[in-house]
Amino acid sequence: EVQVVESGGGVVQPGGSLRLSCAASGFNFRSYWMTWVRQAPGKGLEWVADINQGGSETHYVDSVKGRFTVSRDNTKNSLFLQMNSLRADDTAVYHCVRGAYQSDYWGQGTLVTVSS
Amino acid sequence: DIQVTQSPSSLSASVGDRVTITCRASQDIVNHLAWFQQRPGKAPKSLIYAESALHSGVPSRFSGSRSGTEFTLTISNLQPEDFATYYCQQCDSYPRTFGPGTKVDVK
16 A cells, blocks of 8 residues: 655744655655645645655755755655745645656645744 | 636535536646645545546546646536545646645535
């Protein structure tokens, strides 16, 4: 069974950092692009970043460029999102998604709250 | 960036109805459009990719089509589990923008 499970969310002060993880199982992780999508409370979906199979190609939404870094460890079937200089408008549930163009499986998400 | 709009923003329907949701991109995205369903309090679920291809396990009452830069999600014979919010996303260029969503609720 394909599963992606996020962790690492929590409450952080503005300007702080957080590292999200996504544990993948049930599929050949190293063969898939992976994506992060977020959803602010009561709002719609926002694409955040994606990464290719080997980790050599990444893309970001403008609002997180220079602050967030997506990476992966194919030996551990894991995807990461390092978030620095966090702002109040980064508050959201962050979902890990298998695929990029043909994204299919979504995790339940992990909540990040940026507040003083 | 490619802008993606959806209409209507919400609609009310009954079980058994045929429902159509429209998504429009600000420029040509060929057929690079996906549809997602999100039930309240749940993670999104992928329905359709490449305009009209159904993901595995998605019921055949869901279908997607295109006319130029206008895309349509059709749900025929609406079922109780279909009351949800639907999002489209363009997958043609970065950033991969989502539409604002269409909420389908009970009439």
